[in-house]
Amino acid sequence: MSSILLNSEVIIYLLSQSLILALLAISFIYTISIIRKWDFDSFDTKQFKLEDMSYLVSTIIVIALVLKIFLLFYFVHTIDALSEFVAGAMCGAGVIKANIYGNYVLVMGIVSVFLSLVWISINSLDIKAKNYPYMRLKSYLFIAIFLFILIEYILSWLYFTNINTTQVVSCCSVIYGKVGGGVPFGLDNFKLLTLFALFFILILLSLWLANYVVVFISALAFLIVSYYSVVYFFGTYIYELPTHKCPFCMLQHYYYYVGYLVWGLLFGGVFLLCDSMIMKIFFHTKSDKSQKIALLMIVSFVILSIGYVLVYYIKNGVLL
Amino acid sequence: MIEISQVYKTYNMGTESEFEALKGVSFTVRDKPVILKGVSGSGKSTLLSLIAGFEKPTKGKIIVDDLLVSKLPDLHLSNYRATRVGFVFQHFNLIESITVLDNIIVPLIPIYKDIEYIKTLAYRAMKRVGIEHKAHQDTKDLSGGEKQRCAIARALVNDASLIVCDEPTANLDKKNRDNFIDIIGDLHSEGKRVIIATHDPVFENLDFECEILNIKDGRIEE
Numbered sequence: 001m002s003s004i005l006l007n008s009e010v011i012i013y014l015l016s017q018s019l020i021l022a023l024l025a026i027s028f029i030y031t032i033s034i035i036r037k038w039d040f041d042s043f044d045t046k047q048f049k050l051e052d053m054s055y056l057v058s059t060i061i062v063i064a065l066v067l068k069i070f071l072l073f074y075f076v077h078t079i080d081a082l083s084e085f086v087a088g089a090m091c092g093a094g095v096i097k098a099n100i101y102g103n104y105v106l107v108m109g110i111v112s113v114f115l116s117l118v119w120i121s122i123n124s125l126d127i128k129a130k131n132y133p134y135m136r137l138k139s140y141l142f143i144a145i146f147l148f149i150l151i152e153y154i155l156s157w158l159y160f161t162n163i164n165t166t167q168v169v170s171c172c173s174v175i176y177g178k179v180g181g182g183v184p185f186g187l188d189n190f191k192l193l194t195l196f197a198l199f200f201i202l203i204l205l206s207l208w209l210a211n212y213v214v215v216f217i218s219a220l221a222f223l224i225v226s227y228y229s230v231v232y233f234f235g236t237y238i239y240e241l242p243t244h245k246c247p248f249c250m251l252q253h254y255y256y257y258v259g260y261l262v263w264g265l266l267f268g269g270v271f272l273l274c275d276s277m278i279m280k281i282f283f284h285t286k287s288d289k290s291q292k293i294a295l296l297m298i299v300s301f302v303i304l305s306i307g308y309v310l311v312y313y314i315k316n317g318v319l320l
Numbered sequence: 321m322i323e324i325s326q327v328y329k330t331y332n333m334g335t336e337s338e339f340e341a342l343k344g345v346s347f348t349v350r351d352k353p354v355i356l357k358g359v360s361g362s363g364k365s366t367l368l369s370l371i372a373g374f375e376k377p378t379k380g381k382i383i384v385d386d387l388l389v390s391k392l393p394d395l396h397l398s399n400y401r402a403t404r405v406g407f408v409f410q411h412f413n414l415i416e417s418i419t420v421l422d423n424i425i426v427p428l429i430p431i432y433k434d435i436e437y438i439k440t441l442a443y444r445a446m447k448r449v450g451i452e453h454k455a456h457q458d459t460k461d462l463s464g465g466e467k468q469r470c471a472i473a474r475a476l477v478n479d480a481s482l483i484v485c486d487e488p489t490a491n492l493d494k495k496n497r498d499n500f501i502d503i504i505g506d507l508h509s510e511g512k513r514v515i516i517a518t519h520d521p522v523f524e525n526l527d528f529e530c531e532i533l534n535i536k537d538g539r540i541e542e
Contacts, residue, residue, distance in 0.1 A: 040391070043325075043326070043380055043381050044379045045328075045378050048378060127393060127395060131391070132393070
C-alpha cells in the first residue's frame with residue numbers, strides 16, 4: 001500500500017469522494033427505476049410514488065453534485081499538500097505528474113463540475129414546471145454523469161495508490177519552463193495576449209448581440225487561452241519572477257492562495273456562462289441571472305490578472 | 321370546477337397499520353357550495369386535505385379549475401395553498417401566543433413583501449368577519465366564536481377562490497353558527513367555492529342552494 005494513503009488530506013479526499021459516490025449510486029439505482037416506469041399521464045399509485053421519489057432523488061443529486069464541485073478545490077489543495085512528501089515536487093505540478101493518472105483525474109474533475117452545473121440547471125427548470133417536462137432528459141444525463149464520476153473515482157484511487165514518494169518527479173520549472181516546451185501552438189506572449197483580449201471582447205460583443213452560440217464557443221476558447229495566459233504571462237507577475245511559470249504555485253500560502261481565486265473565477269465564470277448559454281439555446285430560458293454572475297466572474301478574473309501586471313509596473317517602473 | 325375522479329388515499333401503506341381512508345371517491349363540483357356529510361372516520365377530513373393540497377392521493381385525479389392538484393410538484397402545491405385556498409380548521413389552528421392581526425398576517429408573508437399592504441389586507445379580512453376591534457389582542461384571550469372568526473379571516477385574507485372548512489361549527493354556540501352560515505352565504509354570492517365537511521344538522525336547511533354529498537367508509541354514497 002502506498003504511504004500516501006496515510007496522509008490526512010488524501011484520506012479526507014477519498015472518504016469524501018466515496019461518500020459522494022455512495023449518494024450518487026443510491027440516486028442512480030432510483031433513477032433507473034424512474035426511467036423505466038415514468039408515465040406522467042398515469043394516475044396510479046406507482047406513478048405517484050415515482051413523483052415523490054423523483055423529488056427526493058433530485059435533491060440528493062443536487063447536494064452530492066454541489067459537494068463534488070467543492071471537492072475539486074480540495075483535490076487541488078490535496079495535491080499541493082502532497083508536494084512536501086513527493087521527492088522533487090515543489091508544488092502540485094510535480095505531484096499531478098507523479099504517475100499517468102493525475103492529469104486524467106484533474107481534467108475529469110473539472111469536466112464533471114461543468115456537467116454538474118448543466119444538470120443542476122436542467123433540474124431547476126424541471127422542478128419549476130408543473131409537469132416534470134425534463135424528467136427523462138435529466139435522468140439520462142445523470143446516468144452519464146454518474147458513470148463519468150465513477151470512472152473519475154476509480155482513477156483517483158489508482159492515482160493516489162500509485163504515487164511513489166521515493167521516485168523523483170519534475171518540478172514546475174522543468175514542466176512549464178523552456179525544457180518543457182514553453183507556450184504551446186507556436187505562440188509567443190504577444191500573440192497569446194492578443195488572443196486573450198480578442199476572445200474577451202468577442203464574449204462581450206456576442207452577449208450584447210445575443211448570439212448565444214458564439215458566446216458559448218468564444219467562452220470555451222477564452223478558457224483555453226486564459227489558462228496559458230495565466231501560466232506563461234500573468235502568473236509571472238504573481239510570482240514577480242519572469243522564469244517562474246506554473247499554474248499550481250499560486251495556490252500556496254506564499255502567494256496568499258490567490259490561485260484559488262484566479263482559477264475559481266476563470267473556470268467558474270466560463271462554466272457558468274456556457275451553462276447559461278446551453279439553457280438559452282436549448283431550453284429558451286429568459287433569466288439572465290446566471291449570465292450576469294458569470295460575466296461578473298470573468299470580468300473580475302480579467303481585472304485581477306491585469307491588476308497584477310499594473311501593480312508590478314507601478315511598483316517597479318518596468319515589465320518583466 | 322372541481323373534479324374528483326377515482327381518488328384513493330391509503331395511510332401507512334405496506335405496514336401492519338395500513339388504512340384506506342378513501343376508496344375511489346368521484347364527484348364534480350360546479351358553483352354550488354358542497355356539504356360533505358358523514359360520521360367521524362368516514363374520510364371527510366382526508367378528502368378536504370387532498371383538495372386543499374395538504375396531502376397527495378395514493379391514486380386518482382383532483383382538478384381545481386385548470387390545476388391538476390393531485391400531480392402538482394411540491395413547489396407549485398405550496399403556491400396553490402398560499403394563493404388559492406383558504407382553510408378553516410375544526411380546532412382553528414391559530415397560534416395562541418400571538419395577536420389576532422399577526423395570526424391573520426402569517427399566510428401572506430411568503431406572498432407579499434410590503435408589510436403595509438399585508439396589514440391592509442389583514443384589516444379588510446378582519447372587518448369582513450367583525451373581528452377588527454380585537455386585532456391587537458392575544459389570540460389565547462379570545463372566546464370560541466372570536467377564535468373562529470379569526471380563523472375565517474385568516475382563510476379569507478389571501479382572497480382565495482376556494483374556501484375549505486373542516487367541521488367549522490363543532491365548537492360554536494347557535495348564535496355563532498348562524499353568523500358562520502351568513503358568512504358562507506356571502507362568500508357563495510361573491511362567486512367563491514365553498515366545501516364544508518360536517519355532521520352538524522344546521523347545514524341541512526340553508527337559505528341558499530347547496531350540494532350535499534354523503535361519505536361513508538371512504539366512499540361517496542349515491
